[in-house]
Amino acid sequence: MESLQLPPIDYGALLPMLILFGAACLGVVAEVVTPQRARNAVQLGLALVAVVAALAAVVWQRGTRTVTIGGAVAVDGPTLFLQGSILVLGGVSLLLIGERSIEKGGAFVSQAAVTVGSQKDLQQAGGRPGATEVYPLTVFALGGMLLFVAANDLLTMFVALEVFSLPLYLLCALARRRRLLSQEAALKYFLLGSYASAFFLFGVAFVYGYAGGIQLEVVHEAVANPQRSEVLLYVGLAMVAIGLLFKAALAPFHVWTPDVYQGAPTPITAFMAACTKVAAFGALLRILYVAFEGVRWSFQPILGTIAVLTMFIGAVLAVTQTDLKRLLAYSSIANAGYLLVGVLALNEEGLSGTMFYLVAYGFSVLAAFAIISLVRDADGEATHLSRWAGIGRKSPLLAGVFTFILLTFAGIPLTSGFTSKFAVFGAAVEGGQTWLVIFGVITSMLLAFPYLRVVVLMWLSEPGESAPTVSIPGFLTSAVLGIGVIVTVALGVVPAPLIDLTREASEFVR
Amino acid sequence: MEISYAPATGVLSNIWLLVAIPLASAAILLLLGKRADKWGHWLGVASVAASFVLGLIFFVSLSGLEASQRSAELSLWDFIVVGRLNVDFGLLFDPLAGVFVLLITGVGSLIHLYAVGYMEHDPGRRKFFGYFNLFVSAMLLLVLGNNYVMLYFGWEGVGLASYLLISFWYTRPSAATAGKKAFLMNRVGDAGLAIGIFLMFTELGSTQYEDVFNGVDSLAAGTILVMGILLLLGACGKSGQFPLQAWLPDAMEGPTPVSALIHAATMVTAGVYLIARSNPIFSANTTLQLVVVSVGALTLLIGCVIGAAKDDIKRVLAWSTVSQIGYMFLGVGLGGGAYALAIVHLLAHGFFKANMFLGAGSVMHGMHDQVDIRRFGGLSKHMKITWLTFGTGWLAIIGIPPLSGYFSKEPIIAAAFEREVVWEAWVFGMAALIGAGLTAFYMTRLFVLTFHGPARWTEDNQHPHESPAIMTIPLILLAIGSVGAGFLMSTSVPDWLNPVFGEHGEEAHGVLSHTVITALSLVVTIIGAGLAWALFRRGTALEPQPAGVLVTAARRNLYTDAFNEAVFERPGIYLTRALVYLDGKGIDGLVNGLAAAVGGGSGRLRRLQTGFVRSYALSMLTGAMLVVGAFLAIQLGWLA
Structure with missing residues (x-):
């Protein structure tokens, strides 16, 4: 009987993922063995140490x-750059998740399983310390994301997808306030996510049928020397892409985004907006650049149409939103469209520009959600737009920072929003996709309207009768805000170092 | 002639301090705000005085160098580096810049000192000195730059300071309007200068003086002509020359020290500096020189004629400034040895005109801000020092020997008669000669009506009195300059400027001999002055009397304002209205319509976001079918 041959394993290359998965397992153990009072500090420390390591x-x-x-x-x-980005953004998100001073007990509920509205639920809403299992869950998700952008075969990619999605479904359900909304969001995310995963898996089967293997370079070879019916290839490619488009929140697979962004605890929304985007686009980049580059002429127009549709839906629907978290959700959908424009450039600039965009957008969006977590009333965060009227008079600093972040989203020069849009649009023109850039610029103009509407509302409107209070940010939230703003300015004024880094990192191994 | 500048060494490597000191002072005064109110004006005076002392030191050390090496170029840092364009932030201290530095800081110090007294009761005195220092700094940058972009930088800087200071009393509508007028008319000129600099860069690839002047020979005659005319347009704007002269008299709305320093002694001569500095360009094309000479001759006559018809003491002086700068343009246009003559006249004018403006300020100070010369008279008894110092200025400007104007203006008239083309010699020579007679007439009228004849004061509470010492001391010093400067400079300055303008031997004799011209100019001066004395020694009516066509026209600035209004302002207003209409109906309509469409679309699309997972799943399924279908359709050739 033939002995089983173990493939060689490069533990050094796997080390970042091994550290995170190890730390996450350790976190589960720590949940049991540490005393309740020290648990939060231990868990947050462990998670941060793991991320830094x-x-x-x-x-x-x-x-x-x-x-x-x-x-x-x-x-x-690209793997290492994207992993680094996910870790940096994830580390900053962990600071937001760890914030406990704004609301007693933090943004997370201690026992999510308690029936909403029951006596026990009201008790625990009163300020018992929140769940600490969010930390290992977050670290698991981060580990999955690292694997997702490194996955070199379709099945590993699927496993990674599930590894980082499942903790996210759970995390979405843990909001202390508006728990029904939170649980509803989590369930929707779970159902639709599973649905999309099924597409992905079905697509993998088709591709396997076409190429006779699931490794990306095998698919690449098969595309170069077609042996079987191309129907298998195209159905497979379409379905695999659908799975990834869902995670990246591209139209028409974006439908979950507003509901989930609104319902999830704000730190988790920030985490998803920053890190999940990096992971999803990382995988999309790898699949399109490594495996299916040979049929670019077929998928460029279709994915291009999707990009245009996404940009338009994001921009147009953002116009009539009345809830800030939903507004940012649509903004994030539109941004996914811009990212896809960068991806579809299918050249080195496109790769480096997309990676630059992911980092720049991640930091800005973290700062934006950090600010949203600060404006509160008796029911928790006051996310309805009307509640933000005239907030600039009482809290000029907060309104100033938020204005700056909104201008960044609108792509005003000297902010990272401008440099990153410039990077992806420039790459797309270079890659012969000028039509996408034209639509990109048009939708950027449309999108400026909802952002500026918020700015006008904050500074020029009369405050309402019962204006929400603006909490004084704790150390962790201040750190997130500071980092977000500084990076946003820095990438707008001196983008060269990061652009150089993305250029150096813009070559896939096959 | 190959032009090259020696690098700055030794003491001269500190020339940047000249610009930096007043700039730092301006920054302190403007940024500290009220905290500097008590001592700010002294800082303002001290900074300009310090620049003057430094300027003297640099000047002396420059004169210690060999004549051929007499320049110091200092490159501070790369200012603009874009593609082929490489602009140095560099300074150049050569004989021409040297005399300007001394004029600006020397006369500037005296006027700053005077302003301490003049602005004593003004609540905005600190701000005034801040702007004043800003002006000195920008003006020094203008004359010290070693390339055209630096010059432009200073040029815009003095324009800004001028605008701020003309409208210093911005609550008066007339001052605000005058500031705007100066600003707009200067824009026309500045646009010309800017395009001229662009042209230099396009044609020669550089804006450094050294490269441009050495490259002129390689240019086509037409290019030089266009470049020169554009520079001339800039010069006309800044110096109040035809056709852009109308702003300068209105600029007298500013405080009097401003009129003296900026709108008489220094800034308005920047146009002369520009042409003198660009002498290799202007000397390279005779048509260009003819244009400059014509502008100068025309403007000097316009200035005289209008000046003779005005009753506002500062406006008469302003029109005389326009006219005297016309002489300078005439000089720089004539070229050759006349470049240096124009600079001599510029320096002499700096003294006597500043002297007279400050004298006018002193009169106004004693007469409760009255400016109408019809309502003065007999002030010589009450303000002895002002009378005497103003008198020296008056004798200097009309050119009575041995005062400075005689030594500076008469050679320009002679040079005009020496033009090679005979008709040109007659036309420009006669213009300059007639101008001299008219100058004598209107300046004498001004002097006599103000200081002599019966008192015609109209307001009851006027007790004319001499100004305090802080104002009279600068007057006395400037008067000494008005008397002596001309003789001292008439030979030394042209020799000193030889490295810049080149050596010029005795010119060929013109249509008239030098002696005849000297005699003629003295005769017309005496006739003009005597006529005015005879007409006005008994005073005049308090209100303007009906007059003939020419006087009426002159009172209305020869209808140039009416012309500007009819040709530029009205059509401009109509164009603006038409554009506003188009913008309101067409563009706004389109934009608002689009916005409404987007909003409506957004509202409708929103209904698709039902919140039900089943409908989300359905839309995903539809999307998936479309994507898969599209792939198959494209690939299998069902589409396209």
């Missing part, structure tokens, strides 16, 4: 170009 491992691995564990994981420039 993983980031150090990523930095240590810089320059690595290898495919390991039998072709399942590829560690190359």
Whole structure:
């Protein structure tokens, strides 16, 4: 009997993911063994240490170009850059998740399973310390995302997708306030996510049928030397893409986004807006650039149409939103459209521009949601637009920072919003996709309206009778705000270092 | 002639301090705000005085160099580096810049000192000195730059300071309007200068003086002509020359020290500086020189004629400034040895005109801000120092020997008669000569009506009195300059400027001999002055009397304002109205319509977001079918 041959494993290349998964498991144990009073600090510390250690491992691995564990994981420039981005943005999100001073007990409920509205639920809403299992869940999600952008075969990619999606479904349900909305959002996300996963898996089967393998380079070879019916290839490609488009919130697979962004606890919304975007686009980049590059002429127009549709839906629907979190959700949908424009450039600039955009957008959106978590009334966060009227008079600093972030989203020069849009649009023109850029610029103009409407509302409107209070941000939220604003300014004024970094990192290993 | 500038060494490597000190002072005065109210004006005076002392030191050390090496170029940093364009933030201290630095800081110090007294009761005195220092700094940058972009930088800087200071009393509508008028008319000129600089860059690839002047020979005659005319347009705007002269008299709405420093002694001569500095360009094309000479001759006559018909003491002086700068333009247009003559006249004019403006300020100070010379008279008894110092200025400007105007203006008249083309010699020579006679007439009229004859004061509470020492001391010093400067400079300055303008031997004799011209100019001066004395020594009516066509026209600035209004302002207003209409109906309509469409579409699309998972799943399924279908359709050729 033939002995089982173990493939060689490059543990160094896998180290960032191993650290995170290890720390997440450790976190589950810590949940049991640490006393309740110290639990939050221990868990937050553990998560942050794990993220920093993983980031150090990523930095240590810089320059690595290898495919390991039998072709399942590829560690190359884009992988390491995207992993680094996910870790940095994830670390900042953890600060938001760890904030406990704005609301007694934090944004998360301690026992989500208690029936909403019952006596016990009212008790725990009163300020018992929140759940600490959010930390290991977040670290699991981060680990899954790292694997997702490194996955070099379709099944590993699917496993990674589930590994980071399942914790997210749970995290969405843990809001302390408006728990029904939160649970509804989580359920919707779970159902639709599973639905999309099914598409992805079905697509993998088709691609396997076409290429006879699931590794990306095998698919690439098969595309170059077609042997079987192309129907298999195109149905497979379409369905795999649908799975990823869902995660990236591209139309018409964006429908979950507003409901989930609104219902999820705000720190989790921020986490999803920043990190899930990086992971989803990372995987999309790898699949399109590595496996299906040979049929670019077929998918460019279709995905281009999707990009245009996404930009329009995001921009147009943002116009009539009355809830800030939903407004930002539509803004994030439109931004996904801009990112897809960068992806479809299908050249080195497109790759580096998209990666730059992901980092720049991530920091700005984290700062935006951090601000939303500060404006509160008796029912928790006051996210209805009318509640923000005239807030600039009472809290000019907060309104000033939010104005700055909104101008960033609108793409005003000297902010990262301008440089990143410029990067992806420039790449798309270079890649012969000028039509996408034209639609991109038109929708940017449309999108400026809802942002500026909020700015006008904050500064020029009369405050309502019972204006919400603006909480004094705790240390962690202040840190998030500070980091977000500084990075947004820095990437707008001196984008060159990060652009150089993305250029150096813009070559996939096959 | 190959032009090259020596790098700055030793003491001269500190020339940047000249610009930096007044700038720092301006920044302190304007940024500290009220905290500097008590001592701010002294800081303002001290900074300009410090620049003057430094200027003297630099000047002396420059004169210690060999004549051929007499320049100091200092490159501070790369200012603008874009593609082929490489602009240095660099300074150049050469003989021409040197005399300007001394004029600006020397006369500037005296006027700053005077302003301490003049502005004593004004609540905005600190701000005034802040702007005043800003002006000095920008003006020094203008004359010290080593390329045209630096010059332009200073040029716009003095324009800004001028605008701020003309409208210093911005609550008066007339001052605000005058500031705007100056600003707009200067824009016309500045646009010309800017395009001229663009042209230089396009044709020669550089804006450094060194490269431009050495490259002129390689240019086509037409290019030089266009470039020169554009520079001339800029010069006309800044210096109040035809056709852009109308703003300068209105600029007298500013405080009097401003009129003296900016709108008489220094800034308005920037146009002369520009042409003198660009002498390799202007000397390279005779048509261009003819244009400059014509502008100068025409303007000097316009200034004289209008000046003779005005009754506002400062406006008469302003029109005389326009006219005297006309002489300078005439000089720089004539070229050759006359460049230096124009600069001599510029310097002498700086003294006597500043002297007379400050004298006018002193009169106004004693007469409760009355400016109408019909309502003065007999002031010589009450303000002795002002009378004497103003008298020296008056004798200097009309050119009575041995005062400065004689030594500076008469050679320009002679040079005009020396033009090679005979008809040109006669036309421009006679214009300059007639101008001299008219100048004598209207300046004498001004002097006599103000200081002599019966008192015609109209307001009851007027007790004319001499101004305080802080105002009279600058007057006395400037009067000494008005008397002596001309003789001292008439030979030394042209020699000093030789490295800039080149050596010029004795010119060929013109249509008239030098002696005849000297005699003629003295005769017309005496006739003009005598006529005015005879007419006005008994005073005049308090109100303007009906007059003939020419006087009426002159009172209305020869209808130039009416012309500007009819040709530029009215059509401009109609154009603006038409555009506003188009914008309101067409563009706004389109934009608002689009916005409504987007809003409506958004409202309708929103209904698709039902909140039901089943409908979300359905829309995803539809989307998926469309995507898969599209892939198959494209690939299998069902489409396209």
